[in-house]
Amino acid sequence: MNTGEKESGSAWTEVIEPRSSLFDWKLKEVWNYRDLLRMFVRRDLVATYKQTILGPLWFFIQPIFTTITFTIVFGNFAGISSDGQPRMVFYMAGLTLWNYFSECFTKASTVFTTNANIFGKVYFPRLIMPLTIVVSNLIKFAIQYLLFLVFYGYFIFKGNSSIQPNNYLLLTPLLLVLMAGISLGAGMIFSAMTTKYKDLTFLLTFGIQLLMYATPVIYPLASIPDQYKTYVLLNPLTAVIETFRYGYLGTGTFSWSALGYSTIFMILLLLSGITIFNRVERSFMDTV
Amino acid sequence: MSDIAIKVENLSKLYQLGEVGTGTISHDLNRWWAKVRGKEDPYTKVGRPNDRTKKGDSDFVWALKDINFEVKQGEVLGIIGRNGAGKSTLLKILSKITSPTTGRVYTKGKIASLLEVGTGFHPEMTGRENIYLNGAILGMRKWEIDKKFDEIVDFAGVEAYIDTPVKRYSSGMYVRLAFAVAAFLEPEILIVDEVLAVGDAEFQKKCLGRMKDVSVNDGRTVLFVSHQMGAIAKLCNKSLLIEKGTLKRFDKTGLIIEEYLSPSDGIKKEKNCYTVPEELAMQKSIYFKCIKTLNASGKIADSFGFDDSIILGVEVVAKRDIKNVILGIGLQDKYNVRVATFLRELTQLNSDDVQQDLWKIEVALPKGIIAPNAYNFTFALYIPYGFNFDQVESLFPVKIYDTGTDFSRYEGIDFGNVIVEAEWKLLP
Numbered sequence A: 001m002n003t004g005e006k007e008s009g010s011a012w013t014e015v016i017e018p019r020s021s022l023f024d025w026k027l028k029e030v031w032n033y034r035d036l037l038r039m040f041v042r043r044d045l046v047a048t049y050k051q052t053i054l055g056p057l058w059f060f061i062q063p064i065f066t067t068i069t070f071t072i073v074f075g076n077f078a079g080i081s082s083d084g085q086p087r088m089v090f091y092m093a094g095l096t097l098w099n100y101f102s103e104c105f106t107k108a109s110t111v112f113t114t115n116a117n118i119f120g121k122v123y124f125p126r127l128i129m130p131l132t133i134v135v136s137n138l139i140k141f142a143i144q145y146l147l148f149l150v151f152y153g154y155f156i157f158k159g160n161s162s163i164q165p166n167n168y169l170l171l172t173p174l175l176l177v178l179m180a181g182i183s184l185g186a187g188m189i190f191s192a193m194t195t196k197y198k199d200l201t202f203l204l205t206f207g208i209q210l211l212m213y214a215t216p217v218i219y220p221l222a223s224i225p226d227q228y229k230t231y232v233l234l235n236p237l238t239a240v241i242e243t244f245r246y247g248y249l250g251t252g253t254f255s256w257s258a259l260g261y262s263t264i265f266m267i268l269l270l271l272s273g274i275t276i277f278n279r280v281e282r283s284f285m286d287t288v
Numbered sequence B: 001m002s003d004i005a006i007k008v009e010n011l012s013k014l015y016q017l018g019e020v021g022t023g024t025i026s027h028d029l030n031r032w033w034a035k036v037r038g039k040e041d042p043y044t045k046v047g048r049p050n051d052r053t054k055k056g057d058s059d060f061v062w063a064l065k066d067i068n069f070e071v072k073q074g075e076v077l078g079i080i081g082r083n084g085a086g087k088s089t090l091l092k093i094l095s096k097i098t099s100p101t102t103g104r105v106y107t108k109g110k111i112a113s114l115l116e117v118g119t120g121f122h123p124e125m126t127g128r129e130n131i132y133l134n135g136a137i138l139g140m141r142k143w144e145i146d147k148k149f150d151e152i153v154d155f156a157g158v159e160a161y162i163d164t165p166v167k168r169y170s171s172g173m174y175v176r177l178a179f180a181v182a183a184f185l186e187p188e189i190l191i192v193d194e195v196l197a198v199g200d201a202e203f204q205k206k207c208l209g210r211m212k213d214v215s216v217n218d219g220r221t222v223l224f225v226s227h228q229m230g231a232i233a234k235l236c237n238k239s240l241l242i243e244k245g246t247l248k249r250f251d252k253t254g255l256i257i258e259e260y261l262s263p264s265d266g267i268k269k270e271k272n273c274y275t276v277p278e279e280l281a282m283q284k285s286i287y288f289k290c291i292k293t294l295n296a297s298g299k300i301a302d303s304f305g306f307d308d309s310i311i312l313g314v315e316v317v318a319k320r321d322i323k324n325v326i327l328g329i330g331l332q333d334k335y336n337v338r339v340a341t342f343l344r345e346l347t348q349l350n351s352d353d354v355q356q357d358l359w360k361i362e363v364a365l366p367k368g369i370i371a372p373n374a375y376n377f378t379f380a381l382y383i384p385y386g387f388n389f390d391q392v393e394s395l396f397p398v399k400i401y402d403t404g405t406d407f408s409r410y411e412g413i414d415f416g417n418v419i420v421e422a423e424w425k426l427l428p
Helices: A002-009 A027-032 A034-051 A057-077 A087-109 A128-157 A167-196 A200-213 A226-234 A236-249 A256-281 B024-036 B087-094 B127-137 B142-156 B171-183 B201-216 B229-235 B253-261 B278-283
Strands: A014-016 B004-016 B060-072 B076-081 B102-107 B111-114 B189-193 B221-225 B238-243 B246-252 B273-275 B286-294 B303-305 B311-318 B326-333 B338-345 B358-364 B373-382 B388-401
Touching: A027 A034, A034 A128, A034 B127, A057 A087, A057 A128, A087 A128, A087 A167, A087 A200, A087 A236, A128 A167, A167 A200, A167 A236, A167 A256, A226 A236, A236 A256, B004 B087, B004 B221, B060 B087, B060 B221, B076 B087, B076 B201, B076 B229, B076 B253, B087 B102, B087 B111, B087 B189, B087 B221, B127 B142, B127 B171, B142 B171, B171 B201, B189 B201, B201 B221, B201 B229, B221 B229, B229 B253, B238 B253, B246 B253, B273 B388, B286 B373, B311 B326, B311 B373
Parallel strands: B060 B246, B076 B221, B076 B238, B111 B189, B189 B221, B286 B388, B303 B388
Antiparallel strands: A014 B102, B004 B060, B004 B102, B238 B246, B273 B286, B286 B311, B311 B358, B326 B338, B326 B373, B373 B388
16 A cells, blocks of 8 residues: 555656645646636737727726816815825826726636636636736736826926926836735635625625725825824835825835835735635635 | 556545535534534535435535546546436546545646536637637647647638637537637546537547547547447446446446446336336326236346347236227337337237226247347337327336357447347358
């Protein structure tokens, strides 16, 4: 018995077991399936592009309308400060990254339920699916970012002196990675829960909206009373949004320690997300 | 030892029945508490065997229990079982879609599974794009698909439409394209579930041929699940019979199919003797009271020698005029395909007393012609193009065993349903 196991142990290329090691992240397998990731991203693009009448135009219309709404409601009616910046640019600067986060997070959190059909029929490393979401949404982000740059350029061209771009805007890729990582990690943790308790999905959409108000997206961090500031700073998204605005507009706050906090938070969240995700992946077909 | 491609050890799978999601938080807490105290999972203990016909008191069911088998490299293994026996669960575990509750599976080489063709096909994408997408889902790298692309398109026969979105395809074309991608997969182990049930007959033949190629020429291992016994018999040399979640038998395909098709439960088990249920008899004017399969010495039997005659004892009750009523007996083979039919008008048996209300009839089938194999019978009482009084379908499994025909040395292999002599001549 023992010898038999030893003898065959070397020859078997795979062993299917009830439980796998908690920290076996299967990243190598994901790498082997990188072509699939590319195909899924392509599919997402084709699907969004072909099914609507206006096609990719929606990518522009949606953020413009949100920005206008925010400008009117929060800026004009409620009179919330925009740090002396042109309101349009201020809101857009906040929303560009925020929208990316919220899209990725919502989609990743229901990844098991929306893909139950395909997951039930064929095996591939399930991590591919949330990764696809993060990558696909990059395109949407790029369009919004471009839109932001257009408005931004327009105001600079007009000679608006309150806009003071600085070197920190070179941090944009890092900020994007932070947003991707946090949304991916959080999304995967929630995806484990939504498979079992489906009503969480509703709570999530609601929760994300609340989270936006708890993050300085439509208001500057500086406008927060000091006694609440600690709480807002605990939110790892705060530093990301603030840094983005600081880099492009020159107002707001920037600190390496806050950004470092966000980075560490992102890494921990991502690792626990992957761990939980891989765990659920093995049994979710029985509960979904 | 080294030529074994798949080794399954004590594989079991526990499923929870009913609504998962009501009360699961409390179950989860219970489970966790038991684990903390180092006790066994409180819910695995109450599992019962996988029998969906009976309602048990437990919410948990063993979809698979203690499955053990080994598959050699290059072997095509058939998996046979009734709906709900656990075949799909076994395939799902082998293809890593769900994990086992206990036990292990060892495999050698890359596994690809086809539980469905065209998984992930997107209607808006073109045939070309879908080939790449589907190929990638099945685990192919892009360069592998590039290499096979022309062959795939050729096999599917959709050259003209390759750049058309697949939503414009006919369902036949869609399936052909989907299968073509799968057919050109090159895993060491291929798992196929019932996908041949789609597509036209010609294409099915092509697919079966392709699967045979894969195992014979390329030396790949194939696991094949189907309800089409013909396809299984053609492709697989060995098969598994799964019943109620347990492995009932693992043997040569011919023997397994025989066992699968000889019904073994309920009324059929009663020693090949059918008696009409009381409440059914009340509703019918002419019906079968009792049917038996008897051997030469008049005893109820279900296996007969090739040299013996099967005697059917039939009792018919007639509460009305039996003019024109025919007693029909059909002999079916193990695939439920009709082998022979025997018909007789009741009045032909007794033209004197047509008012008789209990008819005891004995029918002796010819001996030395029905080949060693498994069969069953269908009985009917009817007026041609008119009324069907009573029908007893696909009952009475009988087995003909070999009593030394020319084929006896190949036992277990299907040589058809009749053995007849031919005239052989050597031409000068």
